[in-house]
Amino acid sequence: MKYSTSVTADSAAILTVGDRDPELSEKLDEALTAFNEAATGTAHxxxxxxxxxxxxxxxxxxxxxxxxxxxxxxxxxxxxxxxxxxxxxxxxxxxxxxxxxxxxxxxxxxxxxxxxxxxxxxxxxxxxxxxxxxxxxxxxxxxxxxxxxx
Structure with a gap:
């Protein structure tokens, strides 16, 4: 089940809620790993x-x-x-x-x-x-x- 809604009337961003999204999980993992490595100076x-x-x-x-x-x-x-x-x-x-x-x-x-x-x-x-x-x-x-x- 998925649904979408606009975040604000002024924004072009769309908030989507739904079942597990493997592509999203992969992108979040990559982004958070990069953030953590930059913050700690330690490679994952x-x-x-x-x-x-x-x-x-x-x-x-x-x-x-x-x-x-x-x-x-x-x-x-x-x-x-x-x-x-x-x-x-x-x-x-x-x-x-x-x-x-x-x-x-x-x-x-x-x-x-x-x-x-x-x-x-x-x-x-x-x-x-x-x-x-x-x-x-x-x-x-x-x-x-x-x-x-x-």
Whole structure:
């Protein structure tokens, strides 16, 4: 669903609201990355992933992350339900931390909803730095941080 409206009677600009726009997301990412690099003097790093598949090639679990100025940010970490409790989360996290160090990072950050796995990260040496309230069901988004051994 989309609709458009003029911003002001004097403006030629048009405000549009609608579903996700991949082209807009790409342009915003490019513009904000350029702004951040100019403001910090630090070039944006790159993204990477860690993936585990079973003997049939099906996804067991994985992680996506990004790097920037010595910081690694974990975007997503997921393990298939029937593979949880077998150590895959720890192996994937350790592989991501090692890759972050290889890419020049000395710290790593992640957020995890209270119904997900903040305790998992804490058991791996991450410390809570804050929470975002208002997650559906009365939950919170826990922000965690860890210094990496380089």
């Amino acid at each position: 790093g790159d993204s990477f992933s860690v993936k585990v598949t079973d003997e049939d090639g099906e996804l067991v679990g994985g992680l996506t992350a990004w790097t920037w100025g010595g910081l690694c940010g974990i975007s997503l970490l997921w393990i298939r339900e029937d593979s949880r409790g077998h150590g895959w989360g720890s192996k994937i996290l350790q592989a991501a931390e090692a890759e972050a160090v290889r890419r020049g990072c000395d710290r790593i950050a992640v957020s995890s909803f209270t119904f997900q796995a903040p305790g998992f990260y804490q058991r791996h040496g991450y410390v809570e730095t804050g929470r975002m309230l208002g997650i559906p069901g009365g939950h919170e988004d826990v922000h965690l941080f860890k210094r990496l051994a380089v």
